Structures are given as C-alpha cells and as structure tokens.
Amino acid sequence: MESRLKREKDADGESVVDPTSTVGGGVEDVYGEDRASEDLLVTPWTVSVASGYTLLRDPHHNKGLAFTERERDSHYLRGLLPPAVSTQELQVKKLMQSIRSYDVPLHKYVAMMELQERNERLFYKLLIDNVEELLPVVYTPTVGEACQKYGSIFKRPQGLYISLKEKGKILEVLKNWPERSIQVIVVTDGERILGLGDLGCQGMGIPVGKLALYSALGGVRPSACLPVTIDVGTNNQKLLDDEFYIGLRQKRATGKEYYDLLEEFMSAVKQNYGEKVLVQFEDFANHNAFELLAKYKTSHLVFNDDIQGTASVVLAGLVASLKLLGGSLADHTFLFFGAGEAGTGIAELIALEISTKTNIPLEEARKKIWLVDSKGLIVSSRKESLQHFKKPWAHDHKPLSTLLDAVKVIKPSVLIGTSGVGKTFTKDVVEAMAAINERPLIMALSNPTSQAECTAEQAYTWTEGRAIFSSGSPFDPYEYNGKSFIPGQANNAYIFPGLGFGLVISGAIRVHDEMLLAASEALASEVTQEHYEKGMIYPPLANIRKISAHIAANVAGKAYELGLATRLPRPADLVKYAESCMYTPIYRSYI
Ligand SMILES: NC(=O)C1=CN([C@@H]2O[C@H](COP(=O)(O)OP(=O)(O)OC[C@H]3O[C@@H](n4cnc5c(N)ncnc54)[C@H](OP(=O)(O)O)[C@@H]3O)[C@@H](O)[C@H]2O)C=CC1
Ligand SMILES: CC(=O)C(=O)O
C-alpha cells in the first residue's frame, strides 16, 4: 500500500500536491506523524475503492469525464463513461454555463450542492475561480432561503445531526462520521439563522456553507471539515407543523437539559479529535451564545463567529475607512442599531483597539460607542434590567426611544446595523447621518438581503453619493450621478476562513482577542489606493485566498507570540507557509 501511495504522490507533481491532504507532501509538518499515519489507514482511495463504479460515485475522488484514458484502464472505468475525455477547465466552463442558465437562486444553490455531492474538487474549483459570482449562491443570501426550505430540498446528509435522542451517545455518533482527521467544526443549534430566526434543524445549511468557505476561501481541506447541527427542538411553530420538517418535533429544550447536551458534545469533540480541533459556534441565539463562549474559551479552541469574526471584519473596514475619513478610531462616534451578538461583539473590539492603540482605559474608549436595542438607546437608567452583554454600554444619557432621535442627538460618524430587521435605516435616518457628516459611514450588516437595514442604492442616493457603504449581504455596484460606487461586503466570511486556517497551521490551542485584532489588521492592510478611489473599504473578494493566507499568517504569528502555538518550530515565513498548506482543488493523477 505504501509504495502505491508513494507513486501517487510522485505522479501528482508540484502543481497538484496538496500539502494538507493525506497523500500530498507536508503532512507531517501540518498534522503530526500520528495523524498522518492514521490518515493513511483510512482515506486513500486506492484502499477503499472496490470498483470503477464506486469510484465514480465517490465525490472525494470522482473526476467524471476528466478521468484520463490510462486512469479509465487502471480503475475499471471502461464503458462506465462516454468516450470523451475532458479537462477540469472545460468542466468548469460547462458547469458555469449550466449554473448561469438558472434564473432562480435556489436552483443554483441546489445545483452547487449536487455538484459538491458528485465531484468535490470540481465544486471547489468552480467556487474558487468564480468566488464573487458563486458566494451569494452557496452563502448569504441564498443559503438563508435554502435553510428555510431545507426540509423540501434535503437529499443527503451533509453534516452530523446531534439531537436530544443522541444524549449519552455523542462520542459514538462522532465516530459514525466517515472522516477522522477533523480540524474545523462549525456547529449551530439553529436558533438564530442569519436574521431569519429559529429554523431548528434546518439551520444545517449554515455550517455546511461556512465550511465550504473554509476550504474555498481559507484552504482547509474539505475532509478535515465537519458541519454539525445540535437539535434540541424548535420554537418555530410553522416548522413544527410542516410535514417535511427534518428535525425533532418538540419545543426547544432549555436550561440544564440544553447545557448538558452541549457539554457532552464539547467533551466528546475533545476526546475524539484532540485539543487542536477548532470549534466555531455559529448562529446560536444570544441567550446561549455568550454563555457558551465564556464557558468553553478557556478549555477548548473555540470562537463565536457572530460575536468575534464579525467584530474582526468590521474593525478592519473601520480601520481602512480612516484613509477616507481621516483621524483615528478614537476621533469617531459609533452608533449601533442592534445590541446583540454582532453589535456588542463589534463594539467591544473597537473599544479594545482604541484602548490598545491610544492607552485610553477600556472604560473610557467605550464611551465613544452607543447602542440602540428594541427598547431604544441603551442608557444607565436601564442598567438593572439589561442583559449582561449590554451593561458596559449603558452610558449616562437621557433615554431616547427611536433610532432617528439617537442619530440626531448622539451625532455618530459611523452607523452600524446589527438588528436583523430590514429597512430600518429609513430615508430620515440616512439623511440625518448625511446632515451631520461629510462622508457618513453606514454599514447595514444584517443578513440575508431581505433583512439589510438599507440597500446600497438607498445609502448612496439618500446621501447624494457621499456615503461610504457596506453590507452583510452583497449589493451590486451602483451608479449615481455618473459615478460608480462599489459597496463592500462587511461579512465575517472575510475573516473566519483565514483566522481558522491560521489556528490550524500553528496548532493553536486557544483563541485570543489579540488574534482577532491581528486578523483585522491583515485584512485592512489589503485595501489599496485603487480601492479607496472607488469608495471601497474592503478588498475584492476575488483575491480572498491571498488575503486569507495573510490573515492566517498574522493569526499564526500571534499564536506563536502568545505561546499558544504547538506546531514547532515556527516556520520562518508564515505567509509562504500558509500558502503552501492551502488545499487546492486541482485533480490528482490516479496513475
Ligand atoms: N455581516 C455579518 O458578517 C454578520 C451579520 N449578522 C447579522 O446581524 C443580525 C443580528 O445578529 P445578532 O447580533 O447575532 O442577533 P441578536 O439577536 O443577538 O441581536 C439582535 C439585536 O437587535 C435588536 N433588535 C431587534 N429588533 C429590533 C428593532 N425593531 N429595533 C431595534 N433593535 C432591534 C435586539 O434588541 P433586543 O436586545 O432588545 O431584543 C438585539 O439587541 C442578523 O441579521 C445577522 O444575520 C450577524 C453576524 C455576522
Ligand atoms: C454572516 C453571519 O454569520 C450571519 O449573518 O449570521
């Protein structure tokens, strides 16, 4: 078996070697000898493939018409494929034509998921080569609709479902997953899916989508990614009444029952995959999200993407915007509409950055930041009744009940929407921002597009082309008075793939706030003069793999600096190292 594997590795040649794959070079560097030898026992297709027919139905190894004549001879594929031999490039061209022929975004999504199930490398090649066009298909906004209709479009499981029925057996359940060398888990309990609320078990679309980005944008190999949905029921009556609902048909478990299940899951993860597996919490409701993060951040390698990944991406945009706005972060006043995970997470990281850069105490730095929730401006007279994560933002001020009043009185230079409620940056609100600021910075972060606080068109027209605008879900460039404006996509997708990859390649054992700052700094530094001239505060997503390598290197560097990295010795050039470890979807030769 070993000589066969060696031949495959040699035959792959430089251009197709995947240093993070089980048969490519660099395995020992990145995964350690134990993991590598374990992989060799479980994954090589040469061992598991019984016949050509099975090979064609194995998405990890299927190449479809791109199997060469020699491969067809060697692997019993003769007659199972039509005579034509294709290249991967031609397959990409054909698939893109096919995807573009669908008018309905959900049909494009289903086509992409079917491709992922059929030919994984082709799926990733398509996604990487057409990232700006396909991100809105596999990610926000379309993934939101896919989750809403997941019961109807569900065909094959794409991740692991852990429900209350599995209580006491979660370790066994993890072992049912076919891959053993897991490096990144994205887990949701489905209670706050984008701005669409409780979608229960159907939230699975989110971990699946996020992990597709981990591989395409960040370079973690797909077989090292595990999407998980914890199903403790749903309070969404529409789903409970839906005959096609795929989850537990009960109201959500809470309290001890909920936390016991999560504890069993987190322990089983550590026991099964070791302490270097990264767990990304995604789209939990805030009453659990903060508590889970606080509970596990000192014992596991975890981060919450909605609280921390979002904070890092927004901070990067703000730092970049200073080139357009002038001054430092400390010179600005920030107003958030929405004071949950995203809002308070971003607010805290901005305060930390201001405090770090200026030596102003954190308490003081926070005073430049104001938040509005569903009851109005958060002020000290409300302190007693506030959730713990809002308390640091309860400044002394008279109560204000509307966003418009808050804008007029607080006079922010930056307005950030993290409410999950669409169309709330009304014309009055945006015009008030434009009356106070020469260049109002407006971020409508809520997803999907239907929940965006305002559109790009509204932001540009209501400010007569003066707004610097970005949003969580993508908007097309907009032309106003003969000038083209390119709205940025302020979405944690810029950060989590590179952040996670940096943790993986350094063998980090904990996530530290300074890593979030390091990730922000790397992203902000990718914005060039050419981008600023178009009003952009984020670099184009088309360059995301290069950007992710820089983010990963900065994060890994911080892990080494903080003594949290276990992969030793530290590579001299972390950017080059990150690039060399990235998964690439080029087909391997099976001769
Ligand atoms: N662009 C990106 O990368 C990201 C975007 N998001 C988006 O941000 C949104 C919020 O997510 P998250 O912070 O996790 O959600 P949370 O539920 O934690 O927070 C929502 C906040 O909005 C407030 N709110 C809700 N309705 C209103 C209203 N009508 N008026 C004023 N405030 C209101 C809530 O107030 P109260 O506390 O009083 O209930 C709460 O403070 C979602 O749409 C999500 O998709 C999230 C993460 C990343
Ligand atoms: C982008 C993201 O994580 C969210 O909207 O929840």
Ligand SMILES: [Mg+2]
């Ligand atoms: Mg999220």
